[in-house]
Each structure stands twice: as C-alpha cells, then as structure tokens.
Amino acid sequence: MMPESSPLFRKTSLPDQAASALRAAIRDGFLRGELPGEIQLSRQFGISRPTLRAALARLQQEGMIVTRKGRGSRVMTTPIHRSPAQNRPGVCIISPLSRTAPLLAEHPVLLELQAQLVSHGISYEEIFDARLAGPRPFAALRSLAHARPHVCWVLLASTSSMQAWYSEGGLPALVLGSCHPETRLPSIDRDYRATGWHAAGELIRHGHSQVGLVLPASPLAGDLAFRNGFKAYMANRSVSVSELVADDNPAVFRSRIDRFFRSHRRPTALLILRPAYSLALVIQLLRMGFRIPEDASIISRDTHPLIDTAFPDLTRYSSPTSVLATRTIRLAESLLGGKALPPTPIFITPHFIPGSTLGTV
Structure with missing residues (x-):
C-alpha cells in the first residue's frame, strides 16, 4: 500500500x-x-x-x-x-515549447524516447524554452551549442528558424517531426500528408459536404503537411471546408466552438489536429446538446492514452510510438558516430481506428 x-x-x-x-x-x-x-x-x-x-x-x-x-x-x-563523463548528455532534446505546453502533456513519443535512450545506455538532456519560438533564436542556440559540444540534437516541435539554424550550422541534428520546406536535416515523423488525404476520403465516403478543420494557432510542419494532403483530396469535390483556430485557453476555445456551431452553415464533421482539442470538443459539443456522431462527426488526427480509453470511442489515427522512438535513436547513434545522414524524411504510416464518432450523412 x-x-x-x-x-x-x-x-x-x-x-x-x-x-x-x-x-x-x-x-x-x-x-x-x-x-x-x-x-x-x-x-x-x-x-x-x-x-x-x-x-x-x-x-x-x-x-x-x-x-x-x-x-x-x-x-x-x-x-x-x-x-x-558518464553524466554528460549524448542526446539533447530541444523544443521551443514550455514544458507545461498542452502538446507535451504525456507526449507518447517523448515518453517512449526517454525510456529507450536510458535502456540503450545513452544519457540525455531536455531543453524546453519558449524563448526559442521567436523568429531569431540564433544567439540562444549558439550559446546552448557552445556549452554542449559533443551531443546529437533532437529537434521537437521546432520552428522553421530553429531548423534552418541547425541545417546551416553543420551540427549533428535531426528533426523528430516534419521539416519545413527549406530545411535539409534528417527527420522522422508520421506521414501526415497521407493521413490528411485518407481522412478526407473517409469523410467523403460517409457523405459529409460541410467539414470543419480544427488547427492549432501555431501549426507545425506536420500540421501544414496534413492540411495540404486534406485539401489536395478535396480540391475537385463539392465540399465546404471551414477552419477553426483552437486556443490553449479553455474559455476562449469553448467560445469559438460555440460560435462555430451556431452558424447557419455549421459543419457536419470535424477533423481535429491535436488530442487535447479533440477531448475538449467532444465535451463542449455534448454540453451544447449535440449528439456524436448523429449531429456532429469527429475524427482525431492523433491519439493519446486518455483518448485510447475515452468514451465514446473516438475515430482516430494511431502510430506505434515504440517504432518512432527506436528509429529516432538509430539516427542519433549514427550522427553521434560521425556518420553523415541524407536529409531524407522517414515517414511512419499511421493506423486508422474507425471508432464510433464518424457517422454517415
């Protein structure tokens, strides 16, 4: 006990x-x-x-x-x-998000990566600093790199400015996520463009012609790839797509959801890009008296331990976090060993879980 x-x-x-x-x-x-x-x-x-x-x-x-x-x-x-010497980090995970950001709350891949680094005997350090999110984080990045001369940098939820600096600096670095178009770094992520394409197809197959896309206020490269894949599929179809920008302030987000669904052309289905927003939307729609999926269908682009045990069983996409973590460590070990890796993205295809929140119109 x-x-x-x-x-x-x-x-x-x-x-x-x-x-x-x-x-x-x-x-x-x-x-x-x-x-x-x-x-x-x-x-x-x-x-x-x-x-x-x-x-x-x-x-x-x-x-x-x-x-x-x-x-x-x-x-x-x-x-x-x-x-x-044993305590000196071999890998440094760096992110422009604060440690309390909703995206990092029980981040499944990050948790798995931490556990696997230790099991592989690789010490690591984490730097979560919202000051790196600005357009010119270069002086701060130089200072951090100077103090850690022999590490492999793993960029998590990174901005285009951060990726550009590591790409041009010649340091051993990789992106845990998707690269922005101008970045030339090795990377590993879920195939979000293909996921967006598949999700659009599922919505069409279920007869939805009024669709809402729920995006974070500061979309990452993977978010943009997902939106591009989704819109590419929808390009020549008679579907109305409206976008709702989420907010980490619960009261503001609830207010935006309320206005979104009180409009005369409210969506019959929502495609949501972050697990925390998926849970918030389900709760708010139920509070507003909407039935799921009879009045509003929901697809969550990602999953989370809370979503995996939620009721109703959300229609969602899931990826093997252990595979992402293992392949990230292999890339880091190669870079630490002095091997030059091509800036070719590695994509893991997510698995579609039908759940019970995608209805037919």
Missing part, C-alpha cells in the same frame, strides 16, 4: 512528478528490492504506463534503480555514482 502523502501530480511534467513520487517511495522504504511490474506500479501511482517508463528511466539514469532486459527493475541498495 502506498503512503497517503504520495506527491500529487500537478505542477511540473508528469514524468518528473512521477519520478519524485518514486524517489520518495524508495527513500521511505515503500519500494525496495525487485519493483512490481509496470501494470501494478502504474496503478499504485495512478499514472499511465508511458509516464511510468519515463520516470523509471530518470531513476535509472540517476543510479537509483537498475533495469535488466526481461527481468524488470530493482532498487539499488547503494546508488550507483556516475562520473561527470
């Missing part, structure tokens, strides 16, 4: 808070020796398994536990003290 005073998961990132809770449980003697399996431990702490794996990866990196393939994890009686 876990102590009643286990830390609440509220302020910093969930993996950081989960790691703090695990440290406290180990320190207080509630966890010792062989750790329970993932399912049991995640239930005890009330967190998802991806979050637990990322938290355990942090503890292994600190030397508090040791994880052996096929044999689970064990608490170290005497923590392993690593030399400064």
